[in-house]
Amino acid sequence: MATIQQRPGKDGKPRYTATIRIKGQKEKSISASFTRLTECKDWITRTEAAIKENRHFKTNESKKHTLGEAIDRYLADVAPLKFKPNELRIRGPILEWWKSEIGYCRLSDLTAKDFAACRDKLAKHGGNKGRPLAAATIKRHFVSIGHVLKICQLEWHWLDQNPLKDGIVELPELPRGIVRFLDDEELARLTVACKNSPNELLYPAFILSVSTGMRQGETMNLYWREPATPPEGTAWGVVNLAENCIILHQTKNGNRRRVPLAGEALAELQKLSKVRRLDTQLVFPSPTHPQQPIELKKAWTNALKTADVVNFRWHDLRHTAASYLAQSGASLIDIAAILGHSTLQMVQRYAHLSDSHISTTVERMNQRIGGV
CATH class of the missing domain: 1.10.443.10 (Intergrase catalytic core)
Structure with missing residues (x-):
């Protein structure tokens, strides 16, 4: 059984959260959020079809690997080819922070709730230096780990669904840039x-x-x-x-x-x-x-x-x-x-x-x- 809940986003535009309850499995459900109602309904149709054909549930690959393993492979095989040295010097410590926080989690167990908790920790206690981080730095943390998860899903097939897809974890709003120029x-x-x-x-x-x-x-x-x-x-x-x-x-x-x-x-x-x-x-x-x-x-x-x-x-x-x-x-x-x-x-x-x-x-x- 599927339900759709509408709620306003931070930008004032509506967001739609679809929830599908798994028949015969008490208290078990899956959900996803979308910015468009048509995409929400399409997801319900595809997911219900996959459930009927037993294609939806977590693959063995996502149960075999932890987020820490994914980060190690990413830093060794992907990042050096994609990013310049300056960017690598920034992303490396960020990904090591993610590894220290939730690297032990199996990919199959990762949820938006885990990442929301990390977001709150970054905002209150900061990253590697122990100080609260600015909104732009928190966003950079999520951009870095988001690309790891994207590679896990699309290239390595270690993930069925990306828990950070479609902005399901809301990030702090970025302040307007200050423009100082000489008169x-x-x-x-x-x-x-x-x-x-x-x-x-x-x-x-x-x-x-x-x-x-x-x-x-x-x-x-x-x-x-x-x-x-x-x-x-x-x-x-x-x-x-x-x-x-x-x-x-x-x-x-x-x-x-x-x-x-x-x-x-x-x-x-x-x-x-x-x-x-x-x-x-x-x-x-x-x-x-x-x-x-x-x-x-x-x-x-x-x-x-x-x-x-x-x-x-x-x-x-x-x-x-x-x-x-x-x-x-x-x-x-x-x-x-x-x-x-x-x-x-x-x-x-x-x-x-x-x-x-x-x-x-x-x-x-x-x-x-x-x-x-």
Whole structure:
């Protein structure tokens, strides 16, 4: 016998939970949640058919293996091929945490309740460091273990059903991202402070970052020519002054990107190319370890103090570039392409800054419609 219960989700949209009671087995039932009623009914039809044909119940494979075994196999065979070193360094400890918490459980015994209890523990007591975790970090924990379960189900056939499928375990809502960018006066003061810094590489790095919106890692790992051994697991690119651009061969999202150079940023790179060190191909090398990028933290902190700019990080130069692009009339698609975002979701935060441009566009369209 099947029943469907409707309840509102956190987003206000309805969710449907289907429950099927197993005939002849007292107090035994199975359930699943869906965002669409049609999917819910389809699941009931398929599951009831499977029960009649004795295909639904847990396979021997799910009874043979524990979650800990699945994590070990995943870390050994799947993760190294799928993720870059930086991501592996993040996911490894996370999966070890899951292993320490419920790794002893057989896959056949895992339920949404087990994962909900882990979610609550992360929120109250934290992960490996014993501190409560932010919503984004909790989500990362579930993304990591969710991929393990997906592989168990779809590739290894160790699972019949994924206990985390369809978001049945509700995660904390992510806070809205804070966008901090320089206003005109702050930009003017900080530009002067960086230009007057005793560190001669601070100003070129600063003006390049604020002019192109490149990430800090992309800026600091620029080369005059492609290195014989490119840095592994790190964003890097090559300056091409002949074509007034930078080619980023490795980026955060894995896509190759062309960054145009113009104005002051281009002029500063042209100056650096004439006086650059011969013992390294890096554009911003360390004075003591020329094969490594320079550390600008101290010079940057001093420049911020001199300019009286507070609550501002180097990464916020990227926000500043995006904000100035929006205010100059660039579309969200343009901003996403320039900054290297793979989706428009990341640039929606700048949409309000281009309202005047949108209004002008709508006005021009209506003038054409009206024949003006």
